[in-house]
């Protein structure tokens with residue numbers, strides 16, 4: 526099962542969570558600063574967390590990735606929030622993303638929209 530994927534949303538909901546793994550193969554710490562896609566108007570990095578027994582999420586300005594480390598974006602942890610895709614994303618569709626890092630490098634990734642068990646699938650906007 527591929528690790529880069531976008532969670533399908535119920536009809537009429539134009540926001541999605543997206544997941545992947547980022548491996549820092551360099552000898553230096555880097556930070557993920559920005560994610561863009563030509564198909565999605567607005568993308569935020571969120572971290573799910575439970576505070577005082579209440580599940581929520583917080584927007585992250587950057588995600589630090591130590592040298593040689595892997596950061597996993599997965600349900601109940603880090604995820605991308607995709608807002609206002611145009612046209613709306615369809616199951617099976619492959620969506621291109623660009624990840625911009627603090628060292629100036631850019632990672633281009635394709636993610637497929639899939640229907641999987643995801644507590645975040647109906648993420649409110």
Ligand SMILES: [Cu+2]
Pocket residue numbers: 571572582604605606648
């Ligand atoms: Cu979120």
